[in-house]
Amino acid sequence: MIELKNICFTRGNKKILDNINLKIDENKLIAITGPNGSGKSTICKIIMGIEMPDSGQVIFNGEDITNLSIDERARRKISFAFQQPVKFKGITVYDIIRLSAGKDINKKQACEILSNVGLCAKEYIDREINNSLSGGELKRIEIATIAVRDSKLTIFDEPEAGIDLWSFNNLIQIFEELQKTQKSSILIVTHQERILNIADNVILVKNGKIEKIAQKEEILDSISKQGNCCKLKRGDCNG
Amino acid sequence: MDKIDKELLKTIADVDVEEIKGAYNIRKNGQGIERKITENINIVTKKDVSGIDIIVKENTKFEFVHIPVIITESGLKDVVYNDFYIGKNANVIIVAGCGIHNDEHKDSEHNGIHRFFLEEGAKVKYIEKHYGEGAGDGKRILNPVTEVHLKKGASLNMESIQIKGVDSTIRTTNAVLEEDTNFVVTEKIMTHGKQFAKTNFDVKLNGENSSVKVTSRSVATEQSEQIFNSKVEGNAKCFGHVECDAIIKDNAKVTSTPEIVANNIDANLIHEAAIGKIAGEQLIKLMTLGLTEKQAEEEIINGFLK
Numbered sequence: 001m002i003e004l005k006n007i008c009f010t011r012g013n014k015k016i017l018d019n020i021n022l023k024i025d026e027n028k029l030i031a032i033t034g035p036n037g038s039g040k041s042t043i044c045k046i047i048m049g050i051e052m053p054d055s056g057q058v059i060f061n062g063e064d065i066t067n068l069s070i071d072e073r074a075r076r077k078i079s080f081a082f083q084q085p086v087k088f089k090g091i092t093v094y095d096i097i098r099l100s101a102g103k104d105i106n107k108k109q110a111c112e113i114l115s116n117v118g119l120c121a122k123e124y125i126d127r128e129i130n131n132s133l134s135g136g137e138l139k140r141i142e143i144a145t146i147a148v149r150d151s152k153l154t155i156f157d158e159p160e161a162g163i164d165l166w167s168f169n170n171l172i173q174i175f176e177e178l179q180k181t182q183k184s185s186i187l188i189v190t191h192q193e194r195i196l197n198i199a200d201n202v203i204l205v206k207n208g209k210i211e212k213i214a215q216k217e218e219i220l221d222s223i224s225k226q227g228n229c230c231k232l233k234r235g236d237c238n239g
Numbered sequence: 240m241d242k243i244d245k246e247l248l249k250t251i252a253d254v255d256v257e258e259i260k261g262a263y264n265i266r267k268n269g270q271g272i273e274r275k276i277t278e279n280i281n282i283v284t285k286k287d288v289s290g291i292d293i294i295v296k297e298n299t300k301f302e303f304v305h306i307p308v309i310i311t312e313s314g315l316k317d318v319v320y321n322d323f324y325i326g327k328n329a330n331v332i333i334v335a336g337c338g339i340h341n342d343e344h345k346d347s348e349h350n351g352i353h354r355f356f357l358e359e360g361a362k363v364k365y366i367e368k369h370y371g372e373g374a375g376d377g378k379r380i381l382n383p384v385t386e387v388h389l390k391k392g393a394s395l396n397m398e399s400i401q402i403k404g405v406d407s408t409i410r411t412t413n414a415v416l417e418e419d420t421n422f423v424v425t426e427k428i429m430t431h432g433k434q435f436a437k438t439n440f441d442v443k444l445n446g447e448n449s450s451v452k453v454t455s456r457s458v459a460t461e462q463s464e465q466i467f468n469s470k471v472e473g474n475a476k477c478f479g480h481v482e483c484d485a486i487i488k489d490n491a492k493v494t495s496t497p498e499i500v501a502n503n504i505d506a507n508l509i510h511e512a513a514i515g516k517i518a519g520e521q522l523i524k525l526m527t528l529g530l531t532e533k534q535a536e537e538e539i540i541n542g543f544l545k
Contacts, residue, residue: 050523070526071535079527086524089456089484090542099538100528145528 001026001185002047002153007056009042009208016042018208020056024153029179029186031196033219034205040189041083043205044155047187048080049073060153077152083161083189085142088129093141096129100145110148117144118170135162147174154178156188160195172198240272247309247338250402251368261303264291266319268312280304280331290320290352293333297326297358304333308351313343313377318350325393328360336368339379339405348380355386357393365397371404378406387414387422391446394421401428401436409437418446418475426455427544430463430491440469444477444506453481458540459491470498473506483512486543 002024009017017039024030032040045051047058049070058066065073088096097110111121117140127133129141139162146154159171175198178184188195196202202219204212212219240248240256244267248256256265262280265273269289276282279299283292293304310317325331341347357363371379387395401408414422422442430436442451451471459465471479485493497510517539525535 048527050527069532070523071529071531074527074529082524086518086520088521088539088542090545091538092542095538095542096528099525099530102529149528 001028001061002187003057003059004043004046005057005059007043007046007053007058009039009046009051009053016208017046017053020208020210022203022210022213024185024187026185027179027183028200029175029198030188030201030203031199032187032189032203032205033191033196034211038205039208040205041157044080044157044187044189047073047153047155048078050080077150079146079149079151079154081142081146081154081156081159083157085129085138087131087133087138090128092126092128093144094125096141096145097148101148102150105148113144113148114141116147116170117141117174119144136164139163143171143174147178151178151182151184153185153187156186156190158189158191160190160192168194171195240267243311243340244309247311247340247370247372248307250370251309251336251338252305252307252334253368259303259305261305262293263305263307264293266306266308266317268310268315269317277302279329285320285322288320289318290322293321293323295323295325295329295331295361297329299326299329299331302331304331306333306335308335308337308349310337310339310341310347310349313341313347313375314345316346316348316350318352320352320354322354323356323363325355325357325361325363327358329358330362332364332366334366336366336370337381337383338369339371339373339381341371341373341375341377341379343375344377345375346378346380348378348382350382350384352384353386354388355395356388357390357395359390360392361390362393363395365395367397367399369399369401369405369408371406373404379404380407381405382409383411385410385412387412387416389414389416389420389422389449391417392419393417394423396423397425399424399426401430403429403431405430405434405436406432407435409439411439412441414442414451416442416444416446416449416451416477418448420446420449422449422451424451424453424455426453426457428455428457428465429460429540429544430458430465431460432463433461434463435465436463437466438468440471440481442469442471442479444471444473444479445475446477447475448477449475450478451480453483455481455483455485456543457484457493458486458488458544459493460488462490464492465494467493467495467512468498469496469510470500471508471510472500472502473508474502476503476505477507479506479508481510483510484543485514486540487514487516
């Protein structure tokens, strides 16, 4: 499915990723965790093509996609949910869902997608994706843009950031549905124990290196021994 | 009317000529060519200057007035004076606009001077579209002037759109608001090539509880230049909000000069202006949905000007 080979990424004097090697198989739910600034999000951005590595290769379904643009990767069915959803002036919720679907879908279909992420569709469908929406609303719309895509690999960058309890409970359900209906692998950057609990494997990243890939019990144990440098959140949400 | 005329009319009026509802007056190359009046809306040709008076009876409800202008004669300079007299408590939609088709090398110009006199409690939605086309190197020039006089309780909602193909435009809007009035202006402009667009707004909030909201969204590309000047003067307890947003591309230039003047302690005036290129994160988001950079840019611009 996706493989990172010897990925290095330096900005300024800081080595953000130091020789990352990683392989994720089909239909797996993988969580990436680790301290803030350890390089978790950068790994995801390199897979999507938002950042380009200084060296190394990204292989997707046997194809070297290291030099492909973001949209070329998207058309190969890689999806990316942003930690901070992007705002627009003039583009409506319906517009973004239609663009995400990559085909003409009518408002009724778009409304169903919105209802699945817990938004009252009628109220939101024609609204602009701008500052008038709250952080939680923007996040749910962001998740709707991912759910409507037919993906083979979906990346969520800290999906729990800024969402409410309802969204968080449904998020777990959405991960499970994505896996079931799209046979999509899911890669989630997270600090949430509840998300780690449903992962097939957990990757622990520290100082730009993969410290461990293991079952969650093993990682939780490892984190608890590290003291405060990598705290897990046990609540339902953090926003 | 030939095919070009009909297509120009459809672009600026958004409907086929045969489907125009209500009263209308179609002007082509400096002459009125078709007119229809209704029981409540009269259109009278001016005697002293070129133009018409549009007189709407009081209490007229939800009727349309279309006054499109088309110019297909290269080298024509057309100046027209149209006055709108809207009776007490009338509520109408007025659609104006000008389409120029210029296939030659001489400049074609249309200057429409529109004056609105709204009596007490009258409400008007005014839509104005400007569009230019044609293969010639003759310029397509439009200089509309809009004058607005609102009496107690009246409101005017003006939507001004310059679609494309206009080489040079100076758009002037002056308004005087009496008490309990509301003036809303939404302006959308896109320029490309070496086009030039200048907007001048001058609004005087003279009456208590008068309010104005001006929203200008523009996109300047290639070598084009845009200038946005606005002056809102609060002379009573009033509210004014001017928002000017511009996206800039290539070697285009945009100047925004806000001026808000409060002559009364209860005047509440706000001006917001932002000029910048398309945000990188917006492009990235749309590219993660499979759009190329060019498609993403088009979607962002279309949404912005929608």
